[in-house]
Amino acid sequence: MKKLLRELTFPLLAVVAAFLVGGVIVWIVGDSPLLVYNLFFTSAFGSVDGIGYTLFYATPLIFTGLAVAVAFKCGLFNIGAEGQLVAAAFATAWVGLVAPEGWPAILVALLAMLAAVVVGGVWAGIPGVLKARFGAHEVITTIMMNFIAAGIVSYLTQYHYRKQGDPILETLPIAEMKDGVLTGPHIPRMHDLLAPLGINFPERLPLNLAFLFALAACALVYVFLWKTKWGYELRAVGLNPSAAEYGGISIARNTVMAMALSGMLAGMVGINDVLGYRYRYYDGFSAGYGFTGIAVALLGRNHPVGVLLAALLFGALARSQLFIDIFTNKVSKDWVVILQAIIILFVACEAVFRMKSKRSG
Amino acid sequence: MAEDLKYAVEMRGVTKRFGDVLANDSISLAVESGSIHAIIGENGAGKSTAMNILYGFYAADSGEILIDGQARSIQNPGDAIRLGLGMVHQHFMLVEPLTVTENIILGSEPGSSFAIDFKQARARVRELSEQYGLRIDADARIEDLSVGQQQRVEILKTLYRGAQILILDEPTAVLTPQEVVEMFAILRSLRDRGKTIIIITHKLAEVLALSDRITVMRDGRVVGNISTREATAEGLARLMVGREVLLRVEKTDAHPKDAILVVNNLSLESSTVHGSLNDVSLEVRAGEILGIAGVEGNGQTELIEIIAGLRPQTRGEILLEGKSIDRLDPRRRKNLGIAHIPEDRHRRGLLLDFDLAANSILGVHRNSPLSGAVLLNEQIIAERANRLVREYDVRPPNIALPARALSGGNQQKLIVAREFDINPKLILVSQPTRGVDIGAIEFIHKKLIELRDAGAAILLVSAELDEILSLSDRVLVMYEGRVVGEVDPRSVSEEEIGLMMTGGKR
Ligand SMILES: Nc1ncnc2c1ncn2[C@@H]1O[C@H](COP(=O)(O)OP(=O)(O)OP(=O)(O)O)[C@@H](O)[C@H]1O
Ligand SMILES: [Mg+2]
Numbered sequence: 038m039k040k041l042l043r044e045l046t047f048p049l050l051a052v053v054a055a056f057l058v059g060g061v062i063v064w065i066v067g068d069s070p071l072l073v074y075n076l077f078f079t080s081a082f083g084s085v086d087g088i089g090y091t092l093f094y095a096t097p098l099i100f101t102g103l104a105v106a107v108a109f110k111c112g113l114f115n116i117g118a119e120g121q122l123v124a125a126a127f128a129t130a131w132v133g134l135v136a137p138e139g140w141p142a143i144l145v146a147l148l149a150m151l152a153a154v155v156v157g158g159v160w161a162g163i164p165g166v167l168k169a170r171f172g173a174h175e176v177i178t179t180i181m182m183n184f185i186a187a188g189i190v191s192y193l194t195q196y197h198y199r200k201q202g203d204p205i206l207e208t209l210p211i212a213e214m215k216d217g218v219l220t221g222p223h224i225p226r227m228h229d230l231l232a233p234l235g236i237n238f239p240e241r242l243p244l245n246l247a248f249l250f251a252l253a254a255c256a257l258v259y260v261f262l263w264k265t266k267w268g269y270e271l272r273a274v275g276l277n278p279s280a281a282e283y284g285g286i287s288i289a290r291n292t293v294m295a296m297a298l299s300g301m302l303a304g305m306v307g308i309n310d311v312l313g314y315r316y317r318y319y320d321g322f323s324a325g326y327g328f329t330g331i332a333v334a335l336l337g338r339n340h341p342v343g344v345l346l347a348a349l350l351f352g353a354l355a356r357s358q359l360f361i362d363i364f365t366n367k368v369s370k371d372w373v374v375i376l377q378a379i380i381i382l383f384v385a386c387e388a389v390f391r392m393k394s395k396r397s398g
Numbered sequence: 399m400a401e402d403l404k405y406a407v408e409m410r411g412v413t414k415r416f417g418d419v420l421a422n423d424s425i426s427l428a429v430e431s432g433s434i435h436a437i438i439g440e441n442g443a444g445k446s447t448a449m450n451i452l453y454g455f456y457a458a459d460s461g462e463i464l465i466d467g468q469a470r471s472i473q474n475p476g477d478a479i480r481l482g483l484g485m486v487h488q489h490f491m492l493v494e495p496l497t498v499t500e501n502i503i504l505g506s507e508p509g510s511s512f513a514i515d516f517k518q519a520r521a522r523v524r525e526l527s528e529q530y531g532l533r534i535d536a537d538a539r540i541e542d543l544s545v546g547q548q549q550r551v552e553i554l555k556t557l558y559r560g561a562q563i564l565i566l567d568e569p570t571a572v573l574t575p576q577e578v579v580e581m582f583a584i585l586r587s588l589r590d591r592g593k594t595i596i597i598i599t600h601k602l603a604e605v606l607a608l609s610d611r612i613t614v615m616r617d618g619r620v621v622g623n624i625s626t627r628e629a630t631a632e633g634l635a636r637l638m639v640g641r642e643v644l645l646r647v648e649k650t651d652a653h654p655k656d657a658i659l660v661v662n663n664l665s666l667e668s669s670t671v672h673g674s675l676n677d678v679s680l681e682v683r684a685g686e687i688l689g690i691a692g693v694e695g696n697g698q699t700e701l702i703e704i705i706a707g708l709r710p711q712t713r714g715e716i717l718l719e720g721k722s723i724d725r726l727d728p729r730r731r732k733n734l735g736i737a738h739i740p741e742d743r744h745r746r747g748l749l750l751d752f753d754l755a756a757n758s759i760l761g762v763h764r765n766s767p768l769s770g771a772v773l774l775n776e777q778i779i780a781e782r783a784n785r786l787v788r789e790y791d792v793r794p795p796n797i798a799l800p801a802r803a804l805s806g807g808n809q810q811k812l813i814v815a816r817e818f819d820i821n822p823k824l825i826l827v828s829q830p831t832r833g834v835d836i837g838a839i840e841f842i843h844k845k846l847i848e849l850r851d852a853g854a855a856i857l858l859v860s861a862e863l864d865e866i867l868s869l870s871d872r873v874l875v876m877y878e879g880r881v882v883g884e885v886d887p888r889s890v891s892e893e894e895i896g897l898m899m900t901g902g903k904r
């Protein structure tokens with residue numbers, strides 16, 4: 038734990054520094070940095086609504102951050118989380134759409150979740166196999182798989198599963214309100230989950246069970262990587278493939294496994310969006326979650342706890358965007374994007390600092 | 399008399415602490431200008447640390463450094479280079495796909511800030527290479543060079559940057575005997591042209607043959623400072639270790655039993671002669687040590703790696719206790735009782751960023767009770783790691799340290815501990831004492847003999863002819879991927895075996 042804190046010191050400094058630089062930018066543009074900071078904190082953390090949305094926005098980033106981190110621990114760079122989550126989200130909705138009428142909604146929901154995980158895993162597993170068998174670099178292949186996923190899914194949505202005359206590129210719904218009750222496969226929202234405990238969480242907030250899945254995923258990834266023999270092997274391959282091989286660890290098998298696991302985690306984004314929020318597949322639902330996941334993993338030092346914290350930060354930034362845009366005179370919501378960029382830049386500088394500090398012991 | 403002595407380097411009261419470890423405890427040493435000065439000491443004595451401080455890699459906690467009589471502050475290697483220091487590290491720092499010239503100018507590229515003046519650089523590299531008899535082709539790619547040549551490139555690099563004082567950290571550990579001879583000639587010629595040389599080594603014979611003065615370190619302190627003329631191997635060994643050390647291997651005759659390992663007509667095709675195997679057959683029996691003598695790069699590495707399951711052979715078969723193991727992966731082979739001490743501990747033997755505990759289970763990490771069906775059994779792993787560290791005297795004995803923080807020799811002890819602990823039937827041993835101090839060499843040799851007497855079959859590859867001849871019960875000589883003969887280690891002469899190793903007929 039102490040080690041983890043030490044690990045996270047630098048990212049923390051990077052974030053603080055980025056906020057300071059971001060403040061200077063606000064000041065140059067001609068607004069008050071304090072106002073912007075204040076807007077950020079109050080909108081993201083100052084109310085139940087704020088916190089609810091921050092957590093909701095953080096959910097997909099926890100999944101994709103973990104996805105990138107797991108691959109990275111095996112020495113692989115999964116740039117394809119975006120394609121994996123798009124394919125998985127469509128698969129989730131597809132199960133809901135093609136399931137026979139009479140099947141219980143809960144069963145269909147379970148199958149849909151399974152589909153999300155399996156399709157995400159397969160979509161990332163393919164580049165894994167290509168790397169293990171032919172040495173095709175995963176950066177190239179995962180990017181290609183992103184385009185393939187986007188193409189296939191748009192096509193299927195457009196020509197096979199879209200409501201006649203709907204101007205939006207989205208599938209038919211899998212669950213709908215009937216007599217005030219949501220019927221069809223879905224997962225409960227936080228409101229429904231907390232109600233039995235006597236907590237009145239606002240019904241309008243989209244935060245849902247998937248957030249708890251995300252927390253569980255953090256814990257599971259931690260246990261997997263550091264406590265199981267498979268995690269040991271995966272990390273060994275990531276650090277030194279030759280030594281891993283010497284230790285009887287299959288590089289090929291771990292490459293495929295790490296990619297598949299990475300894709301499964303990315304695929305869980307589909308559960309949040311399709312089963313917990315929109316109840317349909319909406320083409321373009323992902324605000325670049327797969328790519329932001331790279332930033333989240335980088336900031337979180339590829340550690341589940343770090344990923345969780347980084348995703349919360351990015352979720353908070355996403356939440357505050359609109360407020361900063363509206364309640365300032367000159368600052369637009371792009372400020373948040375700039376801030377994210379500065380954070381990444383600072384975190385990336387770490388390598389340089391580390392090299393220097395190593396010398397002084 | 400005293401005023402004639404000019405010191406190129408003086409370190410006074412230099413102290414450096416890493417966490418709990420006092421790596422350098424107020425050490426002082428003085429190196430005469432234009433001399434070869436050896437630093438010796440056990441693994442972890444603090445030799446590399448002292449030199450890394452001198453070269454600006456580490457900052458000392460206290461103490462001062464004088465270069466040519468003037469106190470200097472050396473904050474980073476850049477400062478050191480400006481003061482005329484050059485360092486060749488224990489582990490090379492070359493970029494493999496680049497050429498010699500490209501590597502040498504890396505970091506100090508000549509020419510304007512936009513274009514590199516390659517022509518000028520190449521000419522200078524050629525000139526230096528000729529001047530000091532280094533015989534290096536300026537346009538060769540690093541990956542095509544032998545280890546000895548790579549090392550000369552490192553030396554060339556320091557000379558190119560104008561080094562007057564050369565620091566060499568265990569330069570001979572990785573060299574073949576012939577290369578060592580060449581290296582010594584080069585170092586003497588450098589000294590005769592006024593350069594000052596500081597050399598760290600574990601080989602007492604080399605120290606006595608080469609150096610002018612010797613500094614002995616133990617446990618972070620300087621414990622002796624002697625003129626080489628007055629030194630003896632036994633005396634130095636006693637100073638280093640603090641007790642009498644056996645410099646010879648003591649063993650009784652082997653009593654070999656059944657064949658454990660049988661290799662039949664093993665061949666490996668490769669685009670180069672180095673790295674191919676041609677119809678190698680051999681047999682190692684329980685209770686004997688079979689040594690493979692040969693100049694490095696004549697197929698020994700490949701032979702060992704094929705037997706360990708790390709690369710496939712083109713033809714031929716390998717039998718362990720009469721059963722073919724050709725189709726088994728490295729882990730299954732290890733589980734059958736094949737231990738392997740790899741020649742390159744950083745590339746193969748260790749995960750430098752894992753802690754000692756995690757390194758202590760590499761290869762047996764799936765075995766009960768170290769791991770269960772799913773989880774690693776951390777407590778049992780820690781207990782075992784602590785036991786290994788204690789039994790094999792790995793220092794510092796802290797299993798939570800990353801392997802990277804250990805000195806080279808202690809890293810080797812950890813690997814040896816891990817491999818010997820599986821109760822092996824067959825032990826594949828490559829360069830077991832490379833970079834290891836005399837105390838640890840004595841220990842590893844004793845262990846090998848013990849395991850032999852307990853009935854293990856041992857296949858030993860070493861670049862040290864001495865080691866091969868003193869440990870082995872039988873010796874095969876390899877040249878260009880084939881076995882060119884068998885000799886009796888008790889009666890063969892160095893000339894005879896040397897001739898065979900270089901392709902001459904017996
Ligand atoms: N970066 C580091 N972090 C922590 N401890 C270190 C570090 N470098 C060296 N040490 C410790 O300092 C001590 C001295 O190490 P050093 O590498 O100087 O030994 P050495 O004399 O060069 O040994 P060898 O002959 O094995 O190369 C050892 O106990 C080592 O474990
Ligand atoms: Mg050293």
